[in-house]
Amino acid sequence: MESLSTPILLPPAHVLDLLSTNESPEAEDTIFVQQYIQALEDRLTIWNVKHGMVPDVSQFNGERDDLMDSIQQYRGILSPIRRIPTEIVTKILRMVQQPLTEPSHLWHITHICSRWRAIALDDPFLWSTIEIFASFSNQTTIQQVFPARMIKARLVHSKDVPLHVRFDWSALWPFDNPPGTTDHFRLLMNTVISHSLRWERLTVEGDKGHTGFLFSLDRIRSRIPRLVKLEFYVNSPTATPFTYNKGWFEDAPNLREVYLSPPREHNPSEVKPAIIPSLPWRQIETYRALLAAQAHFDILRSAQNLRECTLMFPSEDESLPPLETNILLAELRRLDIEDGELLDYITAPALTDLIVNKSLDCVRPFLERSGATLTSLVLYLDERVSLDNDIVPIFRHCSSLIHLSLAPSPTHDPDTIADTLRLVFDPLKDSAVCPKLESLFYYDKSAIAVRTWVKCVEEFRDLVALRAENSPLRRVCVFLESFDSENVDVCTMRSRNAS
Numbered sequence: 211m212e213s214l215s216t217p218i219l220l221p222p223a224h225v226l227d228l229l230s231t232n233e234s235p236e237a238e239d240t241i242f243v244q245q246y247i248q249a250l251e252d253r254l255t256i257w258n259v260k261h262g263m264v265p266d267v268s269q270f271n272g273e274r275d276d277l278m279d280s281i282q283q284y285r286g287i288l289s290p291i292r293r294i295p296t297e298i299v300t301k302i303l304r305m306v307q308q309p310l311t312e313p314s315h316l317w318h319i320t321h322i323c324s325r326w327r328a329i330a331l332d333d334p335f336l337w338s339t340i341e342i343f344a345s346f347s348n349q350t351t352i353q354q355v356f357p358a359r360m361i362k363a364r365l366v367h368s369k370d371v372p373l374h375v376r377f378d379w380s381a382l383w384p385f386d387n388p389p390g391t392t393d394h395f396r397l398l399m400n401t402v403i404s405h406s407l408r409w410e411r412l413t414v415e416g417d418k419g420h421t422g423f424l425f426s427l428d429r430i431r432s433r434i435p436r437l438v439k440l441e442f443y444v445n446s447p448t449a450t451p452f453t454y455n456k457g458w459f460e461d462a463p464n465l466r467e468v469y470l471s472p473p474r475e476h477n478p479s480e481v482k483p484a485i486i487p488s489l490p491w492r493q494i495e496t497y498r499a500l501l502a503a504q505a506h507f508d509i510l511r512s513a514q515n516l517r518e519c520t521l522m523f524p525s526e527d528e529s530l531p532p533l534e535t536n537i538l539l540a541e542l543r544r545l546d547i548e549d550g551e552l553l554d555y556i557t558a559p560a561l562t563d564l565i566v567n568k569s570l571d572c573v574r575p576f577l578e579r580s581g582a583t584l585t586s587l588v589l590y591l592d593e594r595v596s597l598d599n600d601i602v603p604i605f606r607h608c609s610s611l612i613h614l615s616l617a618p619s620p621t622h623d624p625d626t627i628a629d630t631l632r633l634v635f636d637p638l639k640d641s642a643v644c645p646k647l648e649s650l651f652y653y654d655k656s657a658i659a660v661r662t663w664v665k666c667v668e669e670f671r672d673l674v675a676l677r678a679e680n681s682p683l684r685r686v687c688v689f690l691e692s693f694d695s696e697n698v699d700v701c702t703m704r705s706r707n708a709s
Contacts, residue, residue: 222239233324244288254278257277299325303326304333358401395423407433407436410438428456465494501522501523521545521547538558543562553573562585562586564586587608590619611647613649652687652689
């Protein structure tokens with residue numbers, strides 16, 4: 211048997227170098243590594259045979275540990291992770307990048323190994339999101355979280371690819387910030403603004419009281435040729451719209467998406483009236499904002515090429531202005547509107563998706579006037595909704611409807627909604643109501659007894675199966691907020707013919 215003193219032939223030097231990298235070994239190098247691991251394992255077997263029967267082997271443990279460590283290290287050279295193609299590693303790194311929870315976390319990835327560092331630094335899209343914000347703990351300063359050299363390095367590594375930029379000073383006060391905070395934030399803004407020719411998406415978020423930050427945007431005038439999407443969440447303290455006629459975005463030939471307010475569902479109580487910058491409205495295709503009705507009307511009259519639109523309103527919004535002329539939105543495909551009363555002011559013949567929060571009595575006249583063919587309809591039902599006068603006429607008009615969602619208020623009578631659902635399901639009552647319907651979602655926030663809805667579900671299950679024999683209806687989902695999680699699946703139904 212081989213002696214413990216017999217030397218083991220080491221692999222070639224270039225193979226030993228693999229111990230300090232994450233490179234994949236060549237085929238012939240793999241053979242060297244496998245042979246060396248086998249020699250180490252044989253040596254470990256000899257050691258166990260020689261010292262296994264010794265009462266006190268503590269004095270020899272160092273030799274055994276060295277052998278085991280060497281085996282582990284060389285097995286690492288054969289690890290499958292080394293054979294992951296560069297394209298896959300790149301995709302993994304891009305997935306890790308979002309969402310950005312810590313500005314410096316992307317740099318930590320470059321410390322994993324030399325190979326991953328080289329891949330990361332060579333991928334410009336990994337560095338193309340530049341976010342500067344002030345929401346961090348009181349124990350750190352903006353200079354520590356966002357050192358200027360880090361922002362400059364990201365800009366260098368992003369090369370010439372389009373940039374996604376975010377400036378967020380919403381956590382800063384106009385006064386009484388830590389020393390140097392405002393100056394450093396403006397320094398970082400100016401650094402990124404110097405690359406505005408590459409901006410593809412821009413998010414600006416904060417209070418208009420920081421006029422110095424807004425004035426920094428003067429430098430982007432006529433220097434944003436690639437800008438496609440603008441999120442300008444600069445708040446106004448009152449419902450009265452405030453217009454910035456600075457011309458920052460007027461000369462943006464590729465600008466198509468404008469969002470002046472974040473989605474209300476993210477934080478409904480925090481969404482404030484928007485500030486309106488000067489924009490090339492005629493070329494805008496997607497628009498979302500929380501504004502008073504008249505401000506919305508002024509924008510819609512200019513934005514004749516809109517394809518998607520979300521109209522939100524302050525809770526203290528004034529009564530609607532007198533109807534002058536109807537606003538024709540010939541290209542509009544999707545409309546999300548919090549108050550259905552505004553439908554009286556709009557005509558949208560190409561509309562396919564409609565979401566309405568209240569004043570449902572205006573929906574049917576709007577559809578008749580527009581001649582629109584809806585395929586998707588979402589209705590938020592309040593306690594004022596009438597089944598016979600509001601819901602049924604809409605359903606009868608929407609013969610092309612494929613998807614329907616109903617969300618009643620917590621105070622709504624569940625029996626009314628049950629009757630509405632029966633109207634859709636039961637072919638014996640009215641087979642012409644929504645004949646093309648494929649899916650229906652019902653979301654109930656009321657505290658209804660579980661046994662009451664289980665009984666309804668059993669009834670609806672039979673109706674769905676009956677309806678599905680002669681129609682495309684395939685899925686009905688009932689979501690009850692008062693249900694425990696284990697009961698939710700009771701209220702998810704698929705027809706017998708569902709794929």
